[in-house]
Amino acid sequence: MALYTIEGIVLKTQNIGEADRVCTIYSPGKGKQRAVARGARRPRSRFVSSTQMFAHGDFQIFTGRSLDSISQVELKESFPRLHDDLVKLAYASYIAELTDEMTEEGDGDQAVFDMLLVYMRVLSETLDPQLITCAFEIKFATMLGYRPRLESCSECGCETFGREVFFSPEAGGLICNECSLGNSGLSRVSRGAVRVLEALLMTEFAKIERIKANPGIRREIEKLIRAHLGFRLNRRLRSIDFLEAVTKTP
Numbered sequence: 193m194a195l196y197t198i199e200g201i202v203l204k205t206q207n208i209g210e211a212d213r214v215c216t217i218y219s220p221g222k223g224k225q226r227a228v229a230r231g232a233r234r235p236r237s238r239f240v241s242s243t244q245m246f247a248h249g250d251f252q253i254f255t256g257r258s259l260d261s262i263s264q265v266e267l268k269e270s271f272p273r274l275h276d277d278l279v280k281l282a283y284a285s286y287i288a289e290l291t292d293e294m295t296e297e298g299d300g301d302q303a304v305f306d307m308l309l310v311y312m313r314v315l316s317e318t319l320d321p322q323l324i325t326c327a328f329e330i331k332f333a334t335m336l337g338y339r340p341r342l343e344s345c346s347e348c349g350c351e352t353f354g355r356e357v358f359f360s361p362e363a364g365g366l367i368c369n370e371c372s373l374g375n376s377g378l379s380r381v382s383r384g385a386v387r388v389l390e391a392l393l394m395t396e397f398a399k400i401e402r403i404k405a406n407p408g409i410r411r412e413i414e415k416l417i418r419a420h421l422g423f424r425l426n427r428r429l430r431s432i433d434f435l436e437a438v439t440k441t442p
């Protein structure tokens with residue numbers, strides 16, 4: 193049996209057997225990695241907190257025949273505030289599932305890992321989890337090569353948008369009024385929403401809270417980014433239902 197250590201963050205946990213927990217860990221070197229923590233659900237297990245969702249640490253892992261197993265964890269951060277606050281838990285779970293769904297096993301990316309950690313840290317402290325999460329979504333799409341085209345029409349390339357602008361998930365960006373004619377499936381986007389999207393792309397996480405966006409613009413950009421990412425996902429994420437349930441405004 194070979195033993196190796198990875199620095200990682202837990203994106204997903206699954207209970208198996210009587211007391212075991214299978215973790216999907218994202219690491220900069222290996223990308224997604226599945227490993228079982230034996231007995232992790234027993235109350236006195238040394239793995240109780242170190243193999244929970246969002247746990248960040250150094251994981252010592254034995255290679256196994258079918259599934260690798262965690263032998264030791266040196267926990268660095270457990271993000272308790274994300275577990276104590278239902279809204280933050282919903283946002284963090286969504287981002288963890290999004291990362292799991294859009295990255296591959298064996299294909300790690302230091303920039304994605306670093307951004308995940310910064311997101312979890314900023315989310316723990318923030319009073320504005322919605323905008324922080326939109327920032328992660330658009331920056332993440334950009335890192336994976338799906339930066340939404342916002343500066344010019346994705347069909348004709350013109351930079352002088354008329355009074356109205358539209359967004360097309362298929363084209364991966366904005367569409368001018370002329371190109372939108374005859375395409376009834378496009379959603380209209382306000383200039384204010386485009387400006388906020390640009391700001392989210394340009395601004396570092398620690399300063400995202402300074403960006404001003406009213407509730408209408410927030411709804412627009414959330415819808416636009418989810419449609420943009422949704423076009424590249426194969427399925428609707430389970431965590432979206434939980435997120436929508438806890439953030440629903442009456």
Ligand SMILES: [Zn+2]
Pocket residue numbers: 345346347348349350367368369370371
């Ligand atoms: Zn056009």
